[in-house]
Amino acid sequence: MVTGRPLGPRAAARGWLERPIRVLGAIWLAVVLLVAWELKFRPGESVFMPPMSAILGAFVQQWFVLDPGQLFVTDHFQTNAVPSLLRLAQGWTIAAAIGIGAGLVLGIWRPALAFLNPLIRFGMSTPSTALLPIVIVVFGITSSMNVALIAMGSTWSVLINTIDGVRSLDPTMINAARSLRLGRSAFFWRVLLPSASPQIFAGLRISLGIALILMVVSELYAATSGIGHVMVFAKTTFRFVDMWSAIVFVGVLGLLLNGLFGLVEARVLRWKLESSRGAGGS
Amino acid sequence: MTDALLAVDRLSKSYATRAGTIKAIDEISFTVRPGEFLSIVGPSGCGKTTLLMLLAGLLPVSGGTVRVRGLEVRGTPPNMAIVFQDYSRSLFPWLTNERNVALALHGARLSKAEARDRTYKALAEVGLTGFERIYPWQLSGGMQQRVAIARALVVSPEVLLMDEPFASVDAQTRATLEDLLLEVWRQSKTTIVFVTHDIDEAVYLSDRVVVLSKGPSHVVTEIQDELPRPRDQIVTKEEPLFAKLRGEVFGLVMGARRHAAEERRS
Numbered sequence: 001m002v003t004g005r006p007l008g009p010r011a012a013a014r015g016w017l018e019r020p021i022r023v024l025g026a027i028w029l030a031v032v033l034l035v036a037w038e039l040k041f042r043p044g045e046s047v048f049m050p051p052m053s054a055i056l057g058a059f060v061q062q063w064f065v066l067d068p069g070q071l072f073v074t075d076h077f078q079t080n081a082v083p084s085l086l087r088l089a090q091g092w093t094i095a096a097a098i099g100i101g102a103g104l105v106l107g108i109w110r111p112a113l114a115f116l117n118p119l120i121r122f123g124m125s126t127p128s129t130a131l132l133p134i135v136i137v138v139f140g141i142t143s144s145m146n147v148a149l150i151a152m153g154s155t156w157s158v159l160i161n162t163i164d165g166v167r168s169l170d171p172t173m174i175n176a177a178r179s180l181r182l183g184r185s186a187f188f189w190r191v192l193l194p195s196a197s198p199q200i201f202a203g204l205r206i207s208l209g210i211a212l213i214l215m216v217v218s219e220l221y222a223a224t225s226g227i228g229h230v231m232v233f234a235k236t237t238f239r240f241v242d243m244w245s246a247i248v249f250v251g252v253l254g255l256l257l258n259g260l261f262g263l264v265e266a267r268v269l270r271w272k273l274e275s276s277r278g279a280g281g282s
Numbered sequence: 283m284t285d286a287l288l289a290v291d292r293l294s295k296s297y298a299t300r301a302g303t304i305k306a307i308d309e310i311s312f313t314v315r316p317g318e319f320l321s322i323v324g325p326s327g328c329g330k331t332t333l334l335m336l337l338a339g340l341l342p343v344s345g346g347t348v349r350v351r352g353l354e355v356r357g358t359p360p361n362m363a364i365v366f367q368d369y370s371r372s373l374f375p376w377l378t379n380e381r382n383v384a385l386a387l388h389g390a391r392l393s394k395a396e397a398r399d400r401t402y403k404a405l406a407e408v409g410l411t412g413f414e415r416i417y418p419w420q421l422s423g424g425m426q427q428r429v430a431i432a433r434a435l436v437v438s439p440e441v442l443l444m445d446e447p448f449a450s451v452d453a454q455t456r457a458t459l460e461d462l463l464l465e466v467w468r469q470s471k472t473t474i475v476f477v478t479h480d481i482d483e484a485v486y487l488s489d490r491v492v493v494l495s496k497g498p499s500h501v502v503t504e505i506q507d508e509l510p511r512p513r514d515q516i517v518t519k520e521e522p523l524f525a526k527l528r529g530e531v532f533g534l535v536m537g538a539r540r541h542a543a544e545e546r547r548s
Contacts, residue, residue, distance in 0.1 A: 170371050172368055172372055175335070176374075180358075181358060181360065181389050183388075186388050271419075272375070274417075274420075275417065
C-alpha cells in the first residue's frame with residue numbers, strides 16, 4: 001500500500017533515500033516470507049497450501065473490482081464482507097458504549113465497584129468463545145447472535161480500563177480542580193474524562209482486536225454469510241485458495257482497523273503522546 | 283482581631299492510621315492581615331502542606347477553625363486561589379495554557395470576551411504573552427509555574443496560598459520567580475500565605491515569618507521581617523538585617539527539630 005511520491009532528478013539524495021530505506025526496513029521480512037512461500041508451495045505441491053501468487057490473485061479478484069458503480073467492490077464483498085463489517089461495527093460500538101458508560105459510573109462510585117468487582121473479574125476471565133453455544137441457543141443463527149457475542153466479549157477490556165483510568169486520577173489534580181471550584185459537570189468533562197482518556201483508548205484498542213476475533217469465530221460456527229462463513233464454506237468445498245483469500249482479507253482488515261484507530265487516537269490524545277515524549281526536562 | 287483577613291484558631295488535624303491516631307497539627311493559631319505577605323516555615327515533614335490544605339478547605343479539619351473575612355472555610359472560597367508545588371500535576375496537560383487559566387473563571391459566568399481578556403491579562407502579568415495557545419508541557423518548569431500563578435491571579439483573589447511553589451525549579455529560575463511574585467503582589471495588593479522549607483526565601487519575600495515546630499506542629503514563634511522594600515536579590519541579601527533574620531529563623535527551625543528529637547528520646 002506504499003505509494004512512492006514522484007521526485008525530481010535534483011531531489012536531495014538524503015531526502016529521497018531516507019523514506020524508501022525506512023519502508024524497506026519495515027517490510028523486508030514480510031517480503032522474504034511471501035517469496036519463500038511462493039517458492040516452497042508450487043502449484044500442485046499441496047492441496048491445502050496454494051502458491052502465494054494464486055492466493056493474492058484470488059484475494060484481489062474476489063473482493064475488489066475496477067468499477068466505481070460498484071464502489072470498487074465485488075458482489076462477493078457485498079454479500080459477505082459487508083455483513084461481517086456491520087456485525088463488527090455494531091458489536092464493538094455496543095461494547096464501547098457499555099464499557100465506557102459503566103466504567104465511568106463504577107470508577108466514580110466506589111461502593112458499586114466493590115459490589116460488582118467479583119462479577120467483572122469472572123466475566124473478564126471467561127473466554128468469550130465459551131459463550132458461543134448459549135448465544136446460539138438464545139439468538140439462533142442470526143446476525144444478532146454474532147453482534148451479541150462480539151459485544152459481550154469486547155466489553156470487558158473497555159470496562160476495566162475505563163474504571164482504572166478514572167480511579168488513577170492524580171490526587172493533586174483533584175485538589176487543583178477542587179480549588180478552582182469546578183462544578184460536577186465541568187469536573188467530569190474538563191478533568192476526569194480527559195485524564196482517563198488514554199486508558200480508555202488503550203481498552204478500546206484491545207477490544208477492537210477481540211471484536212475482530214469474535215467476528216470470525218462466531219461466523220465460523222454459525223452464519224449464513226460473512227467472512228468466517230466464506231472460510232468454512234471454502235474449506236468444506238475444497239476451495240482452499242478461496243479460504244486463504246478470506247484469511248488474507250481478515251488480516252488486511254485487522255491492519256486497516258488498527259491503523260485507523262491509531263490515527264484517531266493520535267488526534268484525540270495528541271497532548272498525551274507529545275507531553276510524554278517531551279517529559280524529563282525541568 | 284477584627285482586621286484579620288485570614289484567621290486560624292486552634293487548628294488541629296489528626297489522621298487515623300492502623301497504629302492509632304497520629305496528630306499532624308496541634309492547635310495552630312495565627313492571623314493574616316489584608317495585603318500581608320506571610321511565610322510559613324518549619325522543619326521538613328512538619329505538616330506545612332497539610333496546614334495549607336486545611337487553610338484552602340481541601341482537607342477537613344479535626345478541630346479549630348479557619349476563617350476568611352469571618353466566614354469559616356469549607357471548600358476553597360471564591361476569593362482564594364492556590365498555587366501547588368507540582369505544576370506538572372496541578373496544570374492540566376490536555377488544556378492549552380489559555381484554557382488552563384480560563385478554567386479558573388469557569389464558575390464566574392463571564393462573557394466569552396471578558397473571560398478571554400482576563401485570561402490574556404493574567405498571562406501577560408506573569409510574562410507569558412505569546413504562549414497562550416501552546417500547552418504547559420511545551421514550556422520549561424519555571425514557565426509552567428508562571429501559568430499556575432496566572433491561573434491563581436485570574437480570579438483576582440484576596441488570599442493567595444502557595445505551597446512550596448518554587449521548590450521544583452533551579453536556583454536562577456527560583457530567584458526570577460521570587461521577584462516576579464513580589465512584583466505581582468505589589469501590583470495586585472493581594473494577601474499571600476507562602477509555605478516554604480527555604481529559610482532564605484521566606485526572609486527575602488515576607489512581611490512576617492511563622493515558624494512551625496516538628497510534628498505534631500504548633501507555632502513556635504512569629505518573626506516580623508522589616509527589610510526595606512522593594513527587595514532586591516543582591517542588595518537585600520547583603521543587608522545585616524537579612525543575615526540576622528535568616529540566622530534567627532534558622533536557629534528556630536533547627537531548634538524545633540532538636541527539641542522534637544529530645545522529646546522522642548525522653
